[in-house]
Amino acid sequence: GPLIGVLALQGDVREHLAALTAVGAVPTSVRRPDELAAVDGLVIPGGESTTMSKLAVLFGMLEPLRERVRAGMPVYGTCAGLILLAEKILDPRSGQETVGGIDMIVRRNAFGRQNESFEAAVDVAGVGPVDGVFIRAPWVESVGAEVRVLAEHGGHVVAVRQGNALATAFHPELTGDHRLHGFFTEMVRSAG
Ligand code: GLN
Numbered sequence: 001g002p003l004i005g006v007l008a009l010q011g012d013v014r015e016h017l018a019a020l021t022a023v024g025a026v027p028t029s030v031r032r033p034d035e036l037a038a039v040d041g042l043v044i045p046g047g048e049s050t051t052m053s054k055l056a057v058l059f060g061m062l063e064p065l066r067e068r069v070r071a072g073m074p075v076y077g078t079c080a081g082l083i084l085l086a087e088k089i090l091d092p093r094s095g096q097e098t099v100g101g102i103d104m105i106v107r108r109n110a111f112g113r114q115n116e117s118f119e120a121a122v123d124v125a126g127v128g129p130v131d132g133v134f135i136r137a138p139w140v141e142s143v144g145a146e147v148r149v150l151a152e153h154g155g156h157v158v159a160v161r162q163g164n165a166l167a168t169a170f171h172p173e174l175t176g177d178h179r180l181h182g183f184f185t186e187m188v189r190s191a192g
Helices: 013-022 033-038 049-058 062-070 080-084 179-191
Strands: 003-007 026-030 041-044 075-078 086-090 102-107 117-124 128-135 139-143 148-153 156-162 165-168
Touching: 003 013, 003 033, 003 179, 013 026, 013 179, 026 033, 033 062, 041 080, 041 179, 049 062, 049 080, 075 080, 075 179, 080 086, 080 165, 102 156, 117 148, 117 156, 128 148, 128 179, 139 148, 148 165, 165 179
Parallel strands: 003 026, 003 041, 041 075, 075 165, 086 102
Antiparallel strands: 102 139, 117 128, 139 156, 148 156, 156 165
């Protein structure tokens, strides 16, 4: 299978490594530019997007990430990872940078206090209905013309794709259903 990295600066790395193994990819943790250079595709996990962005700067990873994503490396971001793939964040915290790659504006912690964490059925175009696990999840406030909306929940966009970049506001790595990781692995295979 293709060599797929999981950005391992912060967040739920282990769950993504397990899901990628289950769909026949060869997963590996990525912390350094030389590790990033070696992979065929990359998952950016859920966690805390401000912390992840600050660590990316500290580890000298922000520019290498931007370059590889710009060059078309397949990338899949979940939750905080979706935020990292946005061109713009509404109300970013100070010093919060993004990698970009998807022409969208995201709202952090968008579902609000009453709804901090919840599960809901989400119908993802090209994948089918999945159990969406939302944890202080963002939503996508608006998208550019090149972005395909793959799923909505409660009238809000929660899954998108632009070219080789895929993002979900929810966490399929926390369920036993690995179809989204399978879908992403196919994206990596066809890009290779
Ligand atoms: N609220 C987090 C953030 O802004 C994302 C939460 C998550 O990844 N589960 O980064």
